[in-house]
Amino acid sequence: MNSILTVHLDKIGQNLQAVTDRLKPKVQRMAVVKNEAYGHGMLPVANYLKDKVEWFCVAWLEEAIKLRESGIENPILVFSVPPKGKEGLYKKYDITASISHLAVFERLKKGTSCHLQFDTGMFRLGMLPEEISDAVAAVEKYSGLNYTGIYTHFACSDEKNHKGVKKQIELFKNIRSHFSDDLMAHTSNSGGIFYYGEETQFDAVRPGVCLYGYAPGEVEIPELSPVIEWTSHLVQVKPIKKGDLVGYGSRWQAPEDGWLGIVPVGYSDGLFRSLSGKFDMEISGSLYPQVGTISMDYSAVFLGSNKFSEGQEVTLLRNGELSAKTWAQKAGTIPYEITTAIKPKVKRKYIGA
Ligand SMILES: Cc1ncc(COP(=O)(O)O)c(C=O)c1O
Incomplete structure (x- = not known):
């Protein structure tokens, strides 16, 4: 096995707390x-969380069916537009559909549970505020659907005190007032939960990245901690001389004589090539710089004068200074992209359940 992603489920529990x-x-x-x-792995995470949360949310119908077929009984909301021709599956699997488009009302089968999704400023999915009266009429016309919720999604809750969030809340409150009070209302992602107050909470919240231990924006949240460790090992350790050039493009030159370790993790595993030469790996409690261009299956680490044995464990990601947050800052992205990019071929190991 080239590398292992260890997921500490108990830490997801702490983040949920x-x-x-x-x-x-x-x-x-x-x-x-x-x-x-x-x-992190949908089924193990959902199985761990199923008795601790009320609902699950997924992007795609297939994900919801996978959850149901694995025995998850919690209500499940699918964010995406119901795929044409597959509307019957929502009813069959008791999955809640999002009505984010007026055309969806007539496509859903009688008895399907659904949440109305309004676009209050994100300009992604959702009915627009100017469609309220059409939506009210559609709810009356398609009275055979089981309307259970209403929601919106924030565009800027990853920043504290963003005026757009306040604006979206006000708009959402107005939209909500046109529909039955019985609908469960929800707006908050991790940013809404941690960077804003109770005014964003309504009847439910939709935490994502915070469960996996990352703050949604730049402002740190000390109560959260990342739940993964990505470990590999040295497959080769070779001497290197001052001035030797390492990797594709010979982009790194050894500053002194020493040892070079080769780690069997590359961009095909989800280690971004853009991180080349920008992060450290931990070996036996100390940090060593990754050097040279990350290739498809391998990366190199400069060990200085330490001749570690082949097979020596190497940690790429863990809590603290080796977290996905650090990688994200160096790669010019967000932790969400770092963790979702770790390929399925990297074996997941679950502990702490
Ligand atoms: C509609 C919706 N709600 C909630 C979330 C969770 O967001 P976060 O991971 O920032 O908590 C997402 C994620 O993108 C989403 O698309």
Whole structure:
């Protein structure tokens, strides 16, 4: 095995507790486990969380069916537009559909549970505020659907005190007032939960990245901690002389004589090539710089004068200074992209359940 991603499920539980500590009484938690739980593995994460949260949210119908077929009984909301021709599957598997487009009303089968999704400023999915009266009429016309919720999604809640969030909340409150009070209302992602107050909570929240231990924006959240460790080993250790040039493009030159370790993790595993020469690996408690261009299957680490044995464990990602947050800063992206990019071929190991 070239590398292993160890997922500490108990830490997901601690992160969920940090979410719960922020909530008003009775606000439901809709854990977002889309895209393999942001790369952590959807089924093991959902199985761990199923008795701890009220709902699950996924991006795609196929993900919801996978959850159902594995025995998950919690209500599940699918964010995407119901795929044409597959509407019957929502009813069959008791999955809640999002009505994010007026055309969806007539496509859903009678008895299907659904949440109305309004676009209050994100300009992605959702009916627009100017479509309220059409939506109200459609709810009346298609009265055979089981309307259970109404929601919107914030564009800028990853920043504290963003005026766009306040604007979206006001708009959402107005939209909500046109529909039955019985609909469960929800707006908050991790940013809404941690960077804003109770005004974003309504009846439920949709935590995603915070469950996996990352702050959604630049402002740190000390109660959260990352839940993964990505480890590999040295497959080769070779001497290197001052001035030797390493890797594709010979982009790194050894500053002194020493030892070079080869690690069997490359961009085909999800280690971004753009991180080449920008991060450290931990070996036996100390940090060593990754050097040279990351290739498809391998990366190199400069060991200085330490001649480690082949097979020596190497840690690429863990909590603290080796976290996905650090990688994200160096690669010019966000932790979400780092963890979802770790390929399925990297074996996941689950502990702490
Ligand atoms: C509609 C919706 N709600 C909630 C979330 C969770 O967001 P976050 O991971 O920032 O908590 C997402 C994720 O993209 C989403 O698309």
